[in-house]
Amino acid sequence: MNKQDTRDGRHGNPLTGTLSGTSNPAAVRVSKVPAPVKGVPTERLIEAQRMRDRGMFYSDIGEVLGVAGITVTYWLDPAVRTKRKTSGKEWYATNSEHAKPQQKTYKATHRKQTKATDRTYRKQHRAKRTAVNAARRARITGNTIGDRKEIAAIYSTAQDAPRVRCYICGNLIPKGKRQVDHIIPISKGGAHTPSNLAVACEHCNETKAAKLPSEIGLLI
Numbered sequence: 276m277n278k279q280d281t282r283d284g285r286h287g288n289p290l291t292g293t294l295s296g297t298s299n300p301a302a303v304r305v306s307k308v309p310a311p312v313k314g315v316p317t318e319r320l321i322e323a324q325r326m327r328d329r330g331m332f333y334s335d336i337g338e339v340l341g342v343a344g345i346t347v348t349y350w351l352d353p354a355v356r357t358k359r360k361t362s363g364k365e366w367y368a369t370n371s372e373h374a375k376p377q378q379k380t381y382k383a384t385h386r387k388q389t390k391a392t393d394r395t396y397r398k399q400h401r402a403k404r405t406a407v408n409a410a411r412r413a414r415i416t417g418n419t420i421g422d423r424k425e426i427a428a429i430y431s432t433a434q435d436a437p438r439v440r441c442y443i444c445g446n447l448i449p450k451g452k453r454q455v456d457h458i459i460p461i462s463k464g465g466a467h468t469p470s471n472l473a474v475a476c477e478h479c480n481e482t483k484a485a486k487l488p489s490e491i492g493l494l495i
């Protein structure tokens with residue numbers, strides 16, 4: 276039995292673990308696994324949720340986690356997320372005429388910050404970007420493309436797994452140096468599918484380039 280669930284009656288029956296009336300927003304708020312928020316690690320969401328369930332204010336939670344209270348609200352309240360997403364989109368649809376030149380001016384006057392932000396963004400989303408690029412190349416050349424989610428999982432595992440070996444040289448590859456390679460290159464008709472993907476170190480991937488495994492002495 277979980278402490279959180281028994282804190283008070285409104286969270287339902289602690290013996291059966293059922294929530295009393297899931298239509299009640301208070302009940303929805305105690306779901307153990309928070310709804311995923313793009314770009315926020317689940318552990319952080321769980322941490323924030325725990326603090327909220329202990330009765331802490333959003334602003335205090337924010338202080339502990341080093342973000343604004345309003346950010347915590349965004350993390351923990353799907354309704355806020357939906358609202359902000361729609362209102363942002365609506366706003367942009369009606370104001371993009373004004374927004375675009377403003378963004379341009381901002382970028383021009385804050386070149387350093389913009390560059391740094393872009394760099395950080397690119398770094399954080401590198402795996403996703405390479406996957407998207409590969410899929411695009413495969414689409415253009417008409418190669419087989421596998422399940423998008425399965426492929427994305429390979430790219431992120433390649434990046435985050437504690438130990439990954441290069442499929443060509445067999446060496447352990449440190450994080451940040453792992454490259455997902457198409458065993459049969461896309462340019463040679465290779466599929467963009469999980470079974471044609473393997474992780475290589477930078478050196479091997481560059482040496483192999485668009486060669487077939489047989490061309491570099493691999494018997495796979």
Ligand SMILES: [Zn+2]
Pocket residue numbers: 441442443444445446475476477478479480
């Ligand atoms: Zn290697």
